[in-house]
Amino acid sequence: MRVIRVDASTATILLTEAPAPKVRDRQTGEIAKDAVTGETLMTVGVVYIDEGESSLIQVTVPESGVTEGLTVGAPVSLPGLVARPWQSVFNGKERHGIAYRATAIAPGAFSMAQAG
Numbered sequence: 001m002r003v004i005r006v007d008a009s010t011a012t013i014l015l016t017e018a019p020a021p022k023v024r025d026r027q028t029g030e031i032a033k034d035a036v037t038g039e040t041l042m043t044v045g046v047v048y049i050d051e052g053e054s055s056l057i058q059v060t061v062p063e064s065g066v067t068e069g070l071t072v073g074a075p076v077s078l079p080g081l082v083a084r085p086w087q088s089v090f091n092g093k094e095r096h097g098i099a100y101r102a103t104a105i106a107p108g109a110f111s112m113a114q115a116g
């Protein structure tokens with residue numbers, strides 16, 4: 001499926017859940033790895049606020065892209081943020097959603113659009 005670049009330049013993004021290893025298989029506890037590099041993948045919870053609307057999303061980031069100094073509740077930046085629509089059938093039921101991935105997560109600042 002198509003990968004869609006997300007322009008977060010006017011958004012305020014706040015960390016809601018500290019980085020944690022992404023679980024690939026909940027039954028076995030297997031941790032997800034990047035298919036190309038083999039690097040451990042992490043998930044972070046953020047609230048994405050833009051143009052007066054907000055969404056709670058989970059973002060996957062490679063472990064090497066997790067920067068020191070992250071604080072829950074503080075603004076963060078997500079360079080290289082992309083959205084990838086997905087769909088699957090599980091137990092005979094169709095499921096679908098959007099998976100988010102970024103190249104890194106770092107402490108950020110409130111956007112000027114939100115600060116005014």
